Amino acid sequence: MQRILIVEDEHAIRGLLAFLLRPAGYEVLEADSALTAIDSVSGQRPDLVLLDRMLPDMDGLKVLKIWRTEASTSRLPVILVSARATEADRVEGLQAGADDYITKPFSRDELLARVQSLLRRTGNGSGGVPELREIGGLALDVRSLRVTVDQQPLPLGPIEFRLLNMFMSQPGRALSRQQILRQVWRANAYVDQRTVDVHIRRLRAALEPTGHHRLVQTVRGVGYRFADPHSARGARPSPSRSDSPEETPVRTS
Ligand code: CA
Numbered sequence: 001m002q003r004i005l006i007v008e009d010e011h012a013i014r015g016l017l018a019f020l021l022r023p024a025g026y027e028v029l030e031a032d033s034a035l036t037a038i039d040s041v042s043g044q045r046p047d048l049v050l051l052d053r054m055l056p057d058m059d060g061l062k063v064l065k066i067w068r069t070e071a072s073t074s075r076l077p078v079i080l081v082s083a084r085a086t087e088a089d090r091v092e093g094l095q096a097g098a099d100d101y102i103t104k105p106f107s108r109d110e111l112l113a114r115v116q117s118l119l120r121r122t123g124n125g126s127g128g129v130p131e132l133r134e135i136g137g138l139a140l141d142v143r144s145l146r147v148t149v150d151q152q153p154l155p156l157g158p159i160e161f162r163l164l165n166m167f168m169s170q171p172g173r174a175l176s177r178q179q180i181l182r183q184v185w186r187a188n189a190y191v192d193q194r195t196v197d198v199h200i201r202r203l204r205a206a207l208e209p210t211g212h213h214r215l216v217q218t219v220r221g222v223g224y225r226f227a228d229p230h231s232a233r234g235a236r237p238s239p240s241r242s243d244s245p246e247e248t249p250v251r252t253s
Helices: 011-024 034-043 060-069 087-095 108-121 158-169 177-184 193-210
Strands: 003-007 027-031 048-052 078-082 100-103 132-135 138-141 146-149 174-176 216-219 223-226
Touching (some): 003 011, 027 034, 048 108, 100 108, 158 193, 177 193, 193 216
Parallel strands (some): 048 078
Antiparallel strands (some): 138 146
């Protein structure tokens, strides 16, 4: 059962959130202050956090920033819940690292849709998403957030991890930079498309020592694709070739 931590100092709202989430099949944990929430997360890791922005002891954004700077919680799925509904408030929340933003008052349907959507995107959804992806010796564990190459741990930054997770969950599919932005940077679309290229370069560099960078293919005029190992062109990469692989259209010149 997936566990959701509700961080909310107002008893009535906390009770309402729990009342809506429990029948939908979630285990609900509650925290009525920032410090309780931080304690709770460090003890029993939830699958998702609903974080109120205005808490009595600390700004919710500050709690979020604390989680984002800690390696163990940097990818914790967090939805900010706030009565502050202006665009500037949302942008501020997303830039602080929130995965999504819900404004009060919210409807039951919106709450459940956003929770389910985020759990799906972070690979914790109950829709049969495998927790371990393995392609050509490269393995990514969604649960422990670890990547290994031929059983050796491969340290990756949070964005590179999300990129790799996105690629490995849909091998063979050509993805535009816009699609990659949406999937990896999630609701935070205030990122330039060139940022995608920067992080692709970083991911390739991390994969290069074992030749797995060749799995991250450039699709000319579109974006990128992760090689499908079950198709002919996606066989285990050969480390001897160091050029960046491209899907080159037939040239008639
Ligand atoms: Ca509050």
